[in-house]
Amino acid sequence: MTRSLLSADQLPVHARRVRAMLVRWIPLLEARGVFMVLLASAVGAIAGTLVTAMSAIVQGLHALMFDVQPGGRLSGMFSLQHPRQAVVPAIGGLLLGMTFLWLKRRKFRTPIDPIEANALYGGRMSLTDTLIIAGQTMLSSGFGASVGLEAGYTQVGSGFASRIARLLRLRRNDVRILVGSGAAGAIAAAFDAPLTGAFYGFELVIGIYSIGNVAPVMTAAVSASLTAEMFGNVPFPLELSGLPDLTPSQYLPFLLLGLVGGGASIAIMYLVTMVERLFVRMRIDSSLRPFVGGCAVGLLSLITPQVLSSGHGALHREFAMNYGIAVIASVFVLKLTASAISLGSGFRGGLFFASLFLGALLGKVFAGVMAFVSPATGIDADVAAVVGMTSLAVGVVGGPLTMTFLALESTRDLTLTGVVLAASIMSAILVRETFGYSFSTWRFHLRGETIRSAHDVGWMRSLTVGMMMRKDVKLIPATTTLAEFRRQVPLGSAQRVVAVDGDGRYAGVLIVAEIHSEQTHPDSTVLTLAKFKDSVLVPTMNVQSAAETFQRAGAEELAVVKDFTDREVVGLLTESYLMRRYAEELDKARRDLSGEG
Known part of the structure; x- marks a missing residue:
């Protein structure tokens, strides 16, 4: 079994020696399933370590550039310490543009992300691409661009997993499973949410949930989460207490909120594309677009720093404070504008966490509107924020179960299970039937690819x-x-x-x-x-x-x-x-x- 798994005759000399030692001292490795679980555990530990390191580097940049205090979050600040800090995103855009010029001169190809790798290339990913994406993502988020680190997290987790799988010459499907395990570990470590990470791997990177992949993916997610906790990575949980009991009459409004979230996610994806095309029509060189985008984001940060970076601090702040509907709506518009400008101008990152933050804001606005239109419904603003958070994120990221588990693991409240899952499914159905893409697969579509999921179509x-x-x-x-x-x-x-x-x-x-x-x-x-x-x-x-x-x-x-x-x-x-x-x-x-x- 191990011979067919590792293709021993084709392995490099050092890899054959490692294999021989492992098989000699650990006979259980002759069982492919056990071998994959142990390998996934190691991949999860690597992913957890890399996620923790990337997060620490970005937090260090925030402390250096924006005077963020230890334990604080950039987007959680009430105002910038000094107006001159508004130029930091523009400086980051200038540095990012320099990396674009260097890569262009070195004739690097367009990097391949985990979904594309599993769909078209049997999980094969370049470690060079991985390091480039991770560096550009940290640079973008570290200098305040309104993007999340999750794209970089999943890239490093999957990239190193793919490298290990290729070193051991695993068969095509095992490589794909290990790449999914790396992505699962990265998300699990980022949010201290093993189930969320596992289902991210199942739904978005592997493309299917089956008996053959459940053990390694779950193992990688748990391993990564434990590793991140060991290194002291700050968890994501939302402290919600005193939530009222849900009544059957409230399900219909929350299902409507799911549809609203799905529609908003489609609008957001179109908006990012429109901004990107606007930069193209303006005939600004691609190396200068991040600088221009950084200038715009910096101006928005003078209104509120909640538009900066991924928005972890801003999300916790929105749940902790009781702002009026006008303030919440204005923050929604500002964050949406900043994210669209950041991504459209070329900053490296994703909409994963931005979609969570925007969805929470949308849910609170929805609760405010319902309190005015139908006070008898009695919708709680915090519950609406959680439902809106998952509904909008499902449309942007894809994966209703992934986002449902994120809501449950972050709130630690199982009473929300039914309404969150129902709203997520409504959002997913609307997006699939009317649009057909998540943000990642929509970007592939704009490049001329026909990928709609991570199913292996290579x-x-x-x-x-x-x-x-x-x-x-x-x-x-x-x-x-x-x-x-x-x-x-x-x-x-x-x-x-x-x-x-x-x-x-x-x-x-x-x-x-x-x-x-x-x-x-x-x-x-x-x-x-x-x-x-x-x-x-x-x-x-x-x-x-x-x-x-x-x-x-x-x-x-x-x-x-x-x-x-x-x-x-x-x-x-x-x-x-x-x-x-x-x-x-x-x-x-x-x-x-x-x-x-």
Whole structure:
């Protein structure tokens, strides 16, 4: 079992020695499941350590740049210590722009995040990309840009997990599970919430919950959380006490809040895209956009520092204070603007925690409106904040169970389970049916990718038309008469023949039986009966694109041409064979994900 797991014959010398030592002294490692759990435990400990270190570095930058006192949070300050601190985000943007120039000159590719890696590349991630993203994220958040560190956390957790898995030459599905375990550990350590981290790995990075992945992912999450606690990482819990009992009549308003949160999440994703496109239209060089964005965020921070960084302190402050609806709404608008400007201008980070903060504000605004519209409903503002927090975050981040567990683990109140889960599901359904993307997959869509989740679709890209087509194609000139065709291609000798023009380019598909049964003048050319003249495949098409082409054309068999320009015929492919190969590969992928085989 271990030999197939580690591919010992292909391992580097030092890795083979480590493997031999492990197998000799720990016989249980011959069991793949036990090996993966132990490996995930180590990955979780690494993720917890890295998350703690990144958090400490950012807190150190906040103390240095903004005079944040030990134990305090930048976004929790009531005002900046000095107006000149408003230029700090612009300085951070300038430094970040310099990193963009350096990476451009070194010709670095676009970094791959855990979701993309698991969806397209079997979990393979670059450690260089990981370090770059982590550094840029710490720089962005450390200098006050309105972005969260969670993207950097999951990148380092998954990146190091992928590196370890590749060093040990694990099989494709095991690499994907370990990458998900790294991300799970990172989120668990960041929020002191093992269940949240585990379901983040299941829903967002691996793409499925199964018996085969539950043990390693859960182990990594618990290991990371314990490691972070050991290093004294500040936990996330929201201290909510004295919450009223929920009544059945309150569920309907909270379900409405779930829909409002889902709609708001879609609007936020569109807004970030609009800001990004605005920077492009302004023709500002990409290396200068973070500086411009930093200037704008700095100006907003003069109104309230709650717009700065991820918003941990601001969220706790909103739950601790009883602000009026006008103040809460203004903070919502300011934080939303700052986050959109930060991400749209190129600061590195994500909307994970910003969506939690914005959702909590939205929930409190909703409670205020309901108190005015329907006082008899009796909606508690803190409960509405928790429901709004999860509803909006589900739309932005994805993963209703992830956000539900985050709400429960952060509040330590299980009485909210039903209403939080119901509202999260409503938000998820609305976003999926009307928009179809989370923030991460929406960014992939804007880049031209078709990823909608972390399900492994990389095999679909490798299963191309060129691999499946038949090359023994019978060609005939399109000027051939029907009588001549019947002499050259007797009935039963072939089912289809491809017609080509005088330059050897594709002209259409000829159905042999139809031509033999046609009663038109025998001197007519076969071109008059050619089908699918404008529908062809090319060898580089993947199975999904080819299936869509068959569906549009309504054809059972299509010609394959070298390219769409010269249309030189190189093969034929039948829809039945295409779908059979697709079904075989899909069944294989499902067996791997479920731990079978």
